[in-house]
Amino acid sequence: MAAIDLIGIGSQSLTHLPPKLTSVKALLAESPALSSLPSSYTFPEHRNDEAFSDTNESIPTLDFSLLTSSNPDERSKMIQELGNACQDWGFFMVTNHGVPESLMKAMIEACRQFFELTEEEKGEYEGKHVLDPIRSGTSFNASVDKVLYWRDYLKIFQHPEFHSPNKPPAFREIAMEYSTRVRQVARELIRGISESLGLEENYIEKAVNLENSLQIMIANLYPPCPQPELAMGLPAHSDHGLVTLLIQNEIGGLQVQHNGKWVNVDPIPNSFLANIGDHVEILGNGKYKSVLHRAVVNNRDVRISIALSNGPALDAAVSPASKFLEDGRNPPTYRAMKYKEYVELQQSNKLDGKSCLERIRNTTI
Numbered sequence: 001m002a003a004i005d006l007i008g009i010g011s012q013s014l015t016h017l018p019p020k021l022t023s024v025k026a027l028l029a030e031s032p033a034l035s036s037l038p039s040s041y042t043f044p045e046h047r048n049d050e051a052f053s054d055t056n057e058s059i060p061t062l063d064f065s066l067l068t069s070s071n072p073d074e075r076s077k078m079i080q081e082l083g084n085a086c087q088d089w090g091f092f093m094v095t096n097h098g099v100p101e102s103l104m105k106a107m108i109e110a111c112r113q114f115f116e117l118t119e120e121e122k123g124e125y126e127g128k129h130v131l132d133p134i135r136s137g138t139s140f141n142a143s144v145d146k147v148l149y150w151r152d153y154l155k156i157f158q159h160p161e162f163h164s165p166n167k168p169p170a171f172r173e174i175a176m177e178y179s180t181r182v183r184q185v186a187r188e189l190i191r192g193i194s195e196s197l198g199l200e201e202n203y204i205e206k207a208v209n210l211e212n213s214l215q216i217m218i219a220n221l222y223p224p225c226p227q228p229e230l231a232m233g234l235p236a237h238s239d240h241g242l243v244t245l246l247i248q249n250e251i252g253g254l255q256v257q258h259n260g261k262w263v264n265v266d267p268i269p270n271s272f273l274a275n276i277g278d279h280v281e282i283l284g285n286g287k288y289k290s291v292l293h294r295a296v297v298n299n300r301d302v303r304i305s306i307a308l309s310n311g312p313a314l315d316a317a318v319s320p321a322s323k324f325l326e327d328g329r330n331p332p333t334y335r336a337m338k339y340k341e342y343v344e345l346q347q348s349n350k351l352d353g354k355s356c357l358e359r360i361r362n363t364t365i
Contacts, residue, residue: 022126023138023152024223026119037227041148051261059256059265059273060085064185065096067192082189083196086276090291091256091265094189094245094272099181101270104247106170107178108304111219113168114154115304125154125165130347131340133157134165140234140351150231150297152221158308159183159215175217179308182272183215186243186310189274193243197284199321204283207321208242208312214339215310222253222295222303233295233303237351240343241277241311248273248305257292278342278357279312282334285320292353314340334360 028034062085066078085092114122114136127135135155139148157163158179164172187210194204204210222233233253248254254265254273265273278290297303312318319336337360346356 022119022123024150025115025152025221028223035226037225037230041150042227042230043147043232052263057258057263059089059091059093059263061093061095061268061271063096064094064098064188068188079192079195082192086193086196086280086288089256089258090289091273091275091293093268094185094274095268095270097185097272099178099185099272103174103178103181104270106174107306108247108249110168110171110174111154111221111306112304114165114171114219115152115221117167121167122154127155130344133161133163136165141347141349145350147232149234150222150225150228151233151295152223154217154219156217156219157214158217160212160313179215179217182245182308183213183310185272186215186245186308189243190310193276193280193288197287197321197323199323203321204242207283208279208316208318208339210312212313213311214241214314214343215308218307218309220295220303220305220307222297222305224299224301225297226299228297228299231297233297235351236292236294236353238290238292238354238357239275239277239307239309240279240339240346240356241309242279243274243276244307244309245272245274246305246307249303251298251301251303253295253297253303254305255294255296262294277309277311278354279318279339281357282318282360283321285324285330286333287324290354290357311343312339314338314343318342332362335362 060081062078062081066074067082069075122136125134125136127137133156136153138152139145156175158175162176162179164175190204190210191201195201225231236257248267250267252264252266255262256265275293276288276290280288281290315338317336317338320332320334324330325332342356345359
């Protein structure tokens with residue numbers, strides 16, 4: 001231990017120091033009667049001061065079975081609706097997707113059981129690098145976050161190589177089936193998005209080498225918070241990748257920015273909440289925009305959400321489709337960058353809106 005770490009300890013034996021708190025769950029176990037938020041979790045700006053939508057606007061809902069319909073008119077209509085949802089909201093609910101509800105619930109339960117493991121057991125997966133295939137931790141990037149987020153997480157690479165923690169015992173089998181089924185849904189959505197942009201159905205698939213796509217499972221645990229109005233589960237951010245598909249237990253907490261105001265997203269049973277990522281914005285040269293969203297916390301219930309991020313292959317360099325650059329009148333808004341470098345850039349820094357996308361914006365336009 002460096003000498004500076006001993007300042008203020010005095011004659012207290014090092015063996016009597018409290019253990020390192022590695023998660024919000026550990027903090028609450030250490031202080032079960034916690035009634036006020038520690039300063040390290042307190043945000044200076046107040047969420048309640050921000051603008052919320054005062055209308056009953058709700059996120060579009062898309063019937064996935066019509067997107068895969070053999071009836072060309074039904075499919076065409078759904079592709080148009082998908083395009084409208086991408087352009088107007090960047091978010092949409094997906095129903096009739098074919099993934100069994102029992103599997104979705106089993107996945108949530110498996111993640112809950114992981115978060116119930118001891119700190120020592122979860123500590124085996126304390127990742128050292130943002131591209132480690134299994135990482136368990138707290139906040140977003142605790143090494144650079146000035147204020148910690150009220151959130152514990154588990155991140156696992158599911159494709160092109162499948163990974164899984166060894167505990168709980170059923171996790172591997174459930175996650176393998178779940179990620180495979182969700183990847184099939186994501187592929188169809190990506191094909192529909194490609195068509196809705198006026199591109200060939202398989203344009204995006206080929207451009208980003210979707211066969212070797214990086215799929216990451218991000219499980220989030222948001223325990224009850226003593227002062228939720230002062231804390232944040234995750235700050236406003238957009239997602240890297242193409243399409244993220246999210247499920248959650250029956251506790252809300254996600255907010256989406258729409259027309260400059262925040263909208264609460266109420267979970268619909270047996271559905272996915274889908275959103276387009278930064279790389280759809282890049283491919284469409286800005287026609288569709290990835291949208292800011294955030295997670296807020298409450299003082300009553302444990303919220304668990306599971307996002308499956310479906311992105312390009314790690315070695316794919318993603319740039320605007322040539323269709324959007326015709327005649328030289330529309331220069332590329334974004335410069336090409338390998339997906340691996342983009343993920344490293346976002347995950348190594350603090351989560352800050354769309355700052356990562358801004359880093360590759362062409363400023364000479």
